[in-house]
Amino acid sequence: MLAKAIATDNLTTISAGTLKLLVFEMGKLTLALPVEQVKKVIRYQPTYGSGLSHVSISHLGDEEITIVDLHQKLFKTSQLNESESQGYFVITKAFSGKGIAGEPLGIIVMKTPILLEVSLAQIRVLPNSYRHADTLEIASHVAIVPQESESNLTIFILDIDRLV
Template identity: 45%
Template sequence: MNIANLSPESSKINTQKVKMLVFSVGNLNAALHIDTVQKVINYNTIFGSGLNHYGLVNIGEEEITVIDLHKKLFNLPQILNSDDKKYLLLAVNSANETFGILVKSTPELYDLSLENIRELPPSYRRADTLKIASHVTVIAEEDQERTVFILDPDELIAP
């Protein structure tokens, strides 16, 4: 099940849950549906011109496009210190193309209730850099709430 294709009708059962891998991008929280995630690996050297938010990494026998979401969303490259943990979250879109997302901290797995996931309005998606997100939810943790934007894998590697 791809969360990007969820509609209000699909959440008729209030107890239905979906697994999401949640990670931070700057001060934002993002997530991918677990069905789109292939694996999370340690950071590899990423090659690119530095002119845009795309790079390239060689994993095994495959060249994979890597997205620096921090640069895409905030127009600033993600600053990685030598003591930072660095990961590549490998995922796949509906065209079966593998891509990577550079993340600075270990992604967390959550079971999220479908009744708490809301579709973002199309007008917002057209107007904002967060058009890469299709849905939003709030995760309650101890004394705070985290707003999480659920990413659409097909929008991530679109130009």
């Protein structure tokens, strides 16, 4: 049942009851995208924009990519102020959200993302009431991953259609 719910929510990288995630830190949060939604991870490139919102553009090869600063969207401060030339872009595959059909997005991350395979039993749907009341409306699911220490790792799985 959970696998079917995840598959219908754009999380279809399912093999043998697991989901492969590209995991990255954003402030005190741990966020992730399903691997199938990621085109590539590249070194940070200069971005251009007004600086008044959480989106800008970057010239990548022969195309312009919309870049999303999730740190600014979530915490109202840009992580680019801390370090202008470090970090990475997680480039998504083309998606269809909010009338932006077929465009890939870049997400700024400061530390190297990691690949993590998570059991479907560890993934839960976020309640709609939480999604509508919190800045984490951009997440659709949460994964609770046991760690060697006593605490669990909580990973918010992003809904790519809600990032912009």
